[in-house]
Amino acid sequence: MTGFVDLRDVQLAYSGHGTETLALDGLTMAVNRGEFAAVVGPSGCGKSTLMKLATGLIRPQAGTVEVAAREVDGPVSIAGMAFQNPSMLPWRTTLQNVMLPLEIVQPHRKRLGRERAAYTQLAEELLSVVGLAGFGAKYPWQLSGGMQQRANLCRALIHDPELLMLDEPFGALDAFTREELWQVMRDLHAEKGFTTILVTHDLREAVFLADRVFVMSARPGRIIVEHEISFPRPRPIDLTYEAGFNDIVHELRGHIAEARAAA
Numbered sequence: 001m002t003g004f005v006d007l008r009d010v011q012l013a014y015s016g017h018g019t020e021t022l023a024l025d026g027l028t029m030a031v032n033r034g035e036f037a038a039v040v041g042p043s044g045c046g047k048s049t050l051m052k053l054a055t056g057l058i059r060p061q062a063g064t065v066e067v068a069a070r071e072v073d074g075p076v077s078i079a080g081m082a083f084q085n086p087s088m089l090p091w092r093t094t095l096q097n098v099m100l101p102l103e104i105v106q107p108h109r110k111r112l113g114r115e116r117a118a119y120t121q122l123a124e125e126l127l128s129v130v131g132l133a134g135f136g137a138k139y140p141w142q143l144s145g146g147m148q149q150r151a152n153l154c155r156a157l158i159h160d161p162e163l164l165m166l167d168e169p170f171g172a173l174d175a176f177t178r179e180e181l182w183q184v185m186r187d188l189h190a191e192k193g194f195t196t197i198l199v200t201h202d203l204r205e206a207v208f209l210a211d212r213v214f215v216m217s218a219r220p221g222r223i224i225v226e227h228e229i230s231f232p233r234p235r236p237i238d239l240t241y242e243a244g245f246n247d248i249v250h251e252l253r254g255h256i257a258e259a260r261a262a263a
């Protein structure tokens with residue numbers, strides 16, 4: 001069966017300054033439409049590289065990358081992305097930052113002039129869903145780190161992407177804010193049904209949010225374990241303190257420790 005995001009036997013090496021770094025080798029991974037996938041693995045195993053391949057920012061030397069049954073041969077317009085550093089433009093208000101992709105991605109770009117009021121309302125609704133109602137007129141530097149990351153999620157979702165790619169988006173936040181944002185993410189995914197790939201170092205985050213956790217080997221990275229997470233949804237945050245949950249976190253931790261030792 002082919003996945004909505006489908007990477008097959010992918011190899012990717014970076015070269016420059018006379019050296020070559022084999023980041024991924026023989027990586028195969030299929031994420032189903034609407035699924036929430038999390039990718040974990042040892043530091044430097046190629047997680048961000050996988051994200052760049054799936055969004056078309058780079059192309060593999062071998063193997064195939066498909067999204068929505070089409071070979072990826074350039075930036076994937078149906079994808080929204082959010083990274084650890086929200087990188088909001090400081091001279092734009094939060095609302096203007098959230099609306100930025102609409103100025104770039106078609107068909108929104110050509111509609112924006114005529115339909116600005118409707119798009120503004122959409123952006124304000126999204127801000128309200130993530131708990132930022134009334135903050136649209138503030139500049140990013142007037143917001144806390146957690147609030148900026150909430151706005152960053154809105155920016156990733158404003159063009160209603162079918163695929164959401166999250167690379168350590170909650171990594172820099174304190175534990176309480178992080179748990180709050182897990183719940184925001186859980187609810188957004190349930191409401192909108194986009195396919196998600198989340199790269200994270202936080203195994204609790206992966207198990208709480210994902211339908212499936214993919215564990216990568218040490219570099220050159222490939223998928224060594226797929227773990228289905230079958231807790232019913234919606235999942236309450238208290239689940240993360242239960243024994244059954246911690247057993248899975250512990251098991252995943254063991255896989256990563258083994259992968260590091262084998263490197």
Ligand SMILES: Nc1ncnc2c1ncn2[C@@H]1O[C@H](COP(=O)(O)OP(=O)(O)OP(=O)(O)O)[C@@H](O)[C@H]1O
Nearest residue numbers: 014015021023042043044045046047048049050219
């Ligand atoms: N542009 C680049 N040029 C050369 N090497 C690179 C480049 N980008 C990444 N690498 C190397 O490729 C390997 C995989 O990098 P990548 O950032 O994908 O790993 P990661 O799993 O996301 O890392 P981390 O866990 O530290 O976030 C690393 O050894 C990294 O140093």
